[in-house]
Amino acid sequence: MTQPVIIIGSGLAGYAVARELRRLTADQPMVLISADHSGFYSKPMLSNALSTGKTPESIINSDAEKMAAQLKIDIRPHTRVTAIHNANKTVLLSNNERLEYSTLVLAVGADQVKLTLQGNAMSEILTVNDVDDYKRFRDALAVKKRIVIIGAGLIGCEFANDLSATGYQVDVIDIASQPLGRLLPSEAGAYLQKKLEDVGVVFHLSASVQSVDRIDERLLLTLANGEKIETEIVLSSVGLTPRINLAQEAGLHVNRGIVVNQLLQTSDENIYALGDCAEVVGKILPFVMPITHAARALAATLAGNPTPVFYPAMPVLVKTPACPTVVAPPEAGRAGEWQVESDADGVTAVFLDDGGKLLGFALLGQAIAQKNDLAAKLPPVLG
Numbered sequence: 001m002t003q004p005v006i007i008i009g010s011g012l013a014g015y016a017v018a019r020e021l022r023r024l025t026a027d028q029p030m031v032l033i034s035a036d037h038s039g040f041y042s043k044p045m046l047s048n049a050l051s052t053g054k055t056p057e058s059i060i061n062s063d064a065e066k067m068a069a070q071l072k073i074d075i076r077p078h079t080r081v082t083a084i085h086n087a088n089k090t091v092l093l094s095n096n097e098r099l100e101y102s103t104l105v106l107a108v109g110a111d112q113v114k115l116t117l118q119g120n121a122m123s124e125i126l127t128v129n130d131v132d133d134y135k136r137f138r139d140a141l142a143v144k145k146r147i148v149i150i151g152a153g154l155i156g157c158e159f160a161n162d163l164s165a166t167g168y169q170v171d172v173i174d175i176a177s178q179p180l181g182r183l184l185p186s187e188a189g190a191y192l193q194k195k196l197e198d199v200g201v202v203f204h205l206s207a208s209v210q211s212v213d214r215i216d217e218r219l220l221l222t223l224a225n226g227e228k229i230e231t232e233i234v235l236s237s238v239g240l241t242p243r244i245n246l247a248q249e250a251g252l253h254v255n256r257g258i259v260v261n262q263l264l265q266t267s268d269e270n271i272y273a274l275g276d277c278a279e280v281v282g283k284i285l286p287f288v289m290p291i292t293h294a295a296r297a298l299a300a301t302l303a304g305n306p307t308p309v310f311y312p313a314m315p316v317l318v319k320t321p322a323c324p325t326v327v328a329p330p331e332a333g334r335a336g337e338w339q340v341e342s343d344a345d346g347v348t349a350v351f352l353d354d355g356g357k358l359l360g361f362a363l364l365g366q367a368i369a370q371k372n373d374l375a376a377k378l379p380p381v382l383g
Contacts, residue, residue, distance in 0.1 A: 002029060003100045004074070005302055006091060008081050008246070009107030010034035011130075012043060013275025013291045015067065017105055020299030022071050028303070030073040031099060033091075036132060038064035038077035044288060046134045047158035048319045050166045056135035084250035086268050103270055103302055106247060106258060110240035110276035110286060115150065119211035121219055125150075125234045128159075137235065144232040145169055148221055150209055151237035152179040154318055157196065159237060161320040164200040171229055172196075173204045173221070180318070183327045185338035188347045188362045195323035195365075204229070240286055242277045257284045262308035262382070264298045274298055280309065281382060289314040290381075313378035315361075315371055326368045328378055330360030350374070 005021065007014045010032060018030055032038070039060040045052075049059060068075040080094040090098045112127035128134050141147075145168055149156050152174035164170045174181065178189030179196065193203055204223065211222045212234060221229045242257035253259040253267035257279030264272045264280065274294040276286040293311055300307035318325035329351075330336060336353040346365025353359055358377045363370055 004029035014107035016295030
């Protein structure tokens with residue numbers, strides 16, 4: 001009997017591969033293993049669920065039983081893979097069961113970066129990396145009104161807008177001098193900051209948190225510059241770190257993520273990786289569109305048609321209704337400069353190389369109407 005394709009991870013990447021592969025082959029055995037409940041949901045919905053009226057329960061579209069029936073696969077929820085044994089193509093599960101695979105797909109995702117701070121309340125800092133985290137966060141919000149967000153990146157800004165729009169007092173702290181510091185030129189960052197301030201968000205920029213302490217019913221944050229901020233909840237959103245431990249322990253090549261080629265193949269020819277855990281030809285792209293493209297390519301490869309992944313230009317929509325924003329940042333290290341036009345209605349920023357070729361853009365406010373025209377002129381992210 002043909003050994004199954006085993007997929008580790010039940011996020012978008014894992015389920016997308018299973019769905020695409022099932023479309024291509026009706027009889028390929030598949031096992032999907034997940035450390036959590038294996039429910040299918042859209043993770044990007046978490047950062048604007050309050051203002052859109054979504055509860056943690058309503059965010060989950062289908063449970064494991066429904067997904068197993070829909071995709072005709074074996075799903076193992078609440079199960080951890082503790083080791084990969086490449087030599088005999090098996091995985092060891094937390095219940096000591098061993099499963100053989102024909103091909104193994106790592107879709108294990110990424111963890112929120114954990115801050116190391118002083119103070120007696122480090123354990124009270126919340127992060128949101130999945131729907132279970134989000135439920136704990138919502139439970140905490142039920143009786144609180146003041147929240148500090150550490151990190152003014154994409155997710156931090158989305159949460160800030162969502163919370164402020166629903167009546168919470170929100171302070172945002174970041175070491176950068178502007179929100180979305182890695183994605184926007186300074187004029188665009190200032191525009192976004194002003195729009196979020198207009199809905200009540202208070203920014204503390206060029207600042208870092210030194211300590212978090214519990215004092216009676218409040219949390220006290222002390223910044224490196226001596227500023228003190230009182231709050232009731234602290235949410236950390238300072239970035240992601242790919243989960244590489246399982247791959248590393250199996251002897252696979254890892255760097256920032258699990259290193260794969262354009263076929264999404266690791267250093268073991270029978271093991272593949274995609275999604276937030278994968279470093280694809282040097283690129284880690286923790287967004288929906290790259291995962292979608294990767295899943296389609298990988299499914300074709302697993303079905304017997306080797307297909308390198310291709311990433312077209314993929315602008316990212318930032319879910320900040322107070323300031324509609326679309327970004328397509330230039331590749332890190334590319335030579336060029338930003339050219340920015342702005343007025344009261346929006347900002348158009350384009351990143352051009354020395355020859356005038358468009359390499360990236362940022363559009364805010366009414367300028368987002370130019371998204372499709374500009375995206376058509378961008379080079380592919382990975383050709």
